[in-house]
Amino acid sequence: MKLYVTCFFILLITITLFSCVDSKVENNSVVSYPKDLTQLHKNVLNYFVNQRNDDxxxxxxxxxxxxxxxWSTIDYTNKxxxxxxxxxxxxYVQQFAINYKTKTSKYYLDKHLSKKIHKGLNYWLDNDFLSTNWHDQHIGVPELLLPTLFLIENELTKQQLNKATVLLHRARIKMSGQNKVWLATNVMLRSLLLRKPDSVAIASKAIQNELQIATGVGVKSDWSYHEHGAQLQFGNYGLSYLEDMIKCYTLVSNTSFQFDESKINFLRNIILKGQQWIxxxxxxxxxxxxxxxxxxEQRKKAARLEICIQKMKNLDKKFSKEYDKAIDTKMLSGxxxxxxxxFQVHRTEDFYFSVKMSSKRVVGTESVNKENVQGYYLGDGVSILSTTGKEYENIFPFWDWKKLPGTTIIQDNKPLPIIKFSGFKTNSVFVGGVSNxxxxxxxxxxxxxxxxxxKSWFMFDDKIIxxxxxISTNANHQVVTSINQSFLKGSVVIGKDGVLETSVRRKRGFTPDWILHDNIGYLFPKGGNANLSTQILEGSWNKVAKRYRPVILTEHIFKLWLSHGAQPKNASYRYILVPNASEEKMKSLHKNNPFKIMNTKVQQSVVSSDEKKAGFVFYKKGTTTIKEGISVDAPCVILLEEKLxxxxxxxSDPSQKxxxxxxxxxxNYSIKNSNYKNGKTHFVIHLPQGEQAGKTVQLQLKRN
Structure with missing residues (x-):
């Protein structure tokens, strides 16, 4: 008997000691799903586990x-x-749950972490924290809550699941564009968790229905993206749309809910014909x-897009080479x-240039949730030129928002109005572009x-004219055209009549031949009332978005602009942007004028010195006075290139009418339905209509 008792206690102690060696304990409770949901559930678990965080x-x-x-670091009263x-x-709770269920994590099935996951989950479920933004309750909270519920489903109490379900049911399939995708994804995953295959199917279909060219918000026929009306939203809603579509495509793969095979082509075009350009x-x-x-944010968005491209490379293996090129973000040219x-982009391996405009058709910008509170003019011809990518990175606290690069703006002393997302548009109608x-x-x-x-921008090879x-207004304030506003890097060189001026910090009302800063040249064919500043400026992120504290920062900023005076009547400007320039290059360009330019209210034209390239903006019907012979019977934009x-x-027709x-x-040229008379070839071009209105029509006129 003594021996039996002794052996029993030895065995008990051994078991106790063994159980204390490792706190990782397998939970034997089994989570089962109906047959038609089993693969989807497996996909969902694999997707979330693959989001593993660093230990x-x-x-x-x-x-x-x-x-x-x-968490001590969170202010739970913030709304x-x-x-x-x-x-x-x-x-944070989700991060806990992911590593808790990831075998390669040291926290895998750690019972101490499990207790904290449940405490964290209960803290939210018991308090049901609410913000003042509908998006958080209907989209954000369910989206963040669902992964945790799936990962620890075998440990959930009935009370936890009931409380969570109340929060999840705030998501309903409604709206359109990315808002609909967010909501429908929440509904699909909620329906999976509650074992409702019919609801899963409805939600999956709703998501797939947004993978098409939209007449309203969503992906447009030119592969840009709109949300909150006709507003360019590539990097806000558009990037989230791409991420979520790839996510949903992955989740429903090899299930009865999987996307139609053509949808992968659509996702490919979003990247290769849209997102990679910007x-x-x-x-x-x-x-x-x-x-x-x-x-x-600019770097974060770029990183998010790269992840999307990497995922698409795995999903769409036939086009892996194209995705590799897209990942090398300096390779694309055109x-x-x-x-x-x-919106227009012009780029090579050596520089990037874009012009953002707006019109009666297109909303220029918005300010929502106290974000972008200074962006009143962001859709008014903002012209971004970059050779490194860093010229404007985090520059927003220091920008003079009435001198945005490329814009022509009245310099009054009034605070900038706050633009809502309700659809503010300008009175501009003739807005657009042409591209070959x-x-x-x-x-x-x-x-x-x-x-x-x-205003016009002629993007010819490595120069932008x-x-x-x-330029006219009755406002009794100065009007300026801002050429650039970027971080100061190195010295500024001013060329005038063969004399170079360097180390300039501030200069007003001068007429340069050219200016060079940070490898970007500015050529002035007819001078101009130029102004330059390279001062240290104060700024605060709080002036850009109210989520930031009003901390004062300082930076050296390069600002270059042209003055047109107060109440200008028919004022004008002309300058040429030269990326990757040098002093020698600027001297040569000034000496050998590379372009013939006409710049009037009825026509703006640029012809290269060898006359092989030419561009014409006709604000009225008429005939060109340089590179004579081009006539049109309606306003339009034409780009010509001489071939052998x-x-x-x-x-194109910028008015889209x-x-x-x-x-x-x-x-004498050969072209369908043309006639040759009095030394000219006459023909009619039929323009795209509907969703294609405004698109370029490109023709080849063969010489006879």
Missing amino acids: DEIKQLLQNFQEDGS IRGGWPVKKHLK IYNNIYDVSASGRQLFNN NKHFWKSD GKNGIAVLDYNRDGLKAK CLGSG DYLDLAI LTKIGVSVKG
Whole structure:
């Protein structure tokens, strides 16, 4: 008997000691799903587990975790509309759950971490924290809560699941565009969790239905993206749309709910014909970022897009080479005009340039949730030129928002109005561009707040010719055209009559031949009333988005602009942007004028010195006075390039109202339905209609 008791206690002690060696304990409770949901459930678990966090992050989160299930670093009373920080609680709990169920994590099935997951989950479920933004309750909270519920489903109590279900049911399939995708994804995953295959099918279908060219918000026929009306939203809603579509495509793969095979083609076009155009040197174009002008956001968006491209490379293996090229963000060269968004990009391996415009058709910008509170003029011809990608990275606290690069603006002392998302548009109608894939022209017949200006950008190879005419207003304030506003890097060189001036900090009212700063040259064919500043400026992120504290920062900023005086009548400007310039190059360009330019209220034209390239903006019907022989019977934009045995002609209607344009070209050419008379070839071009209105028509005119 003694021996039996002794052996029993030895065995008991051994078992106790063994159980204390490792706190990782397998939970034997089994989670079962109906047969038609089994693969989807498996996909969902695999997807979330693959989001594993670094164990050091979990360690840090544990240090700030409190006994009641909250985090000491979160202010739970905060109800700010934009970037609601209280949601971080659910994100942290989710991170716990992911590593808890990841076999390669040291926290895998750690019972101490399990207790904290439940405490954190209960803290939220018991308090049901609410912000003042509908988006958080219907989209954000369910989206963050669902992964945790799936990962620890075998440990959930009935009470936890019931409380969570109440929160999840706030998501309903409604709205359109990315808002609908967010909501429908929440509904699909909620329906999976509740074992409702019919609801899963409905939600999956709703998501797939957004993978098509939209007449309203969503993906447009030029592969740009709109949300909150006809507003370019590449990097805000558009990037989230791409991420979520790839996510949903992955989740429903090999299930009865999987996407139609054609949808992968659609996703490919979103990247290769849309998104990849607006990222350069791993920086996302500020003009394509929507209202999200946040600290380090341009680099974060670029990183998110790269992840999407990597995922698509695995899903769409036949096009892996194209995705590899897209990942190398400096490789893409050419010109693309997004006719649905009044936006044009011109780029090579050595530089990136974009013009963002707006019109009666296209909303220029928005300010929502106290974000982008200074962006009143962000859709008024903002011209971004970059050779490194860093010229404008995090520059927003220091920008003079009435001197945005490329814009012509009245310099009054009034605070900038706050633009809502309800659809503010300018009075401009003739806004758009033409592109032959290599070069292009953008035009903005500007009409806003009593200021009018004919503005155009001719993007020819490695130079951008910027023209303005008819600048007029009755406002008794200075009007300026801002050429650039970027971080100061190195010295500024001013060339005038063969004399170089360096180390200039500030200069007003001078007429330079050219200026060079940070490898970007500015050539002035006819001088101009130029102004330069390279001063240290104060700024604060709080002036850009109210989520930031009003901390004062300082930076050296390069500002260059032209003055047109107060109450200008028919003022004009012309300057040429020269990326990757040098002193020698600028001297040569000034000496050997590379272009013939005409700049009036009725026509703006640029012809290369060898006359092989030419561009024309006709604000009225008429005939060119340089490179004579081009006539049109309606306003339009034309791009010409001389080839060996033919003339390449690209034409568009920026107003998007015309059905056809009559054109006459000097010389005898072969083209369908044309006639040759009095030394000219006359023909009619029928223009795209509907969703294609404003798109370039490209023709080859063969010489006879």
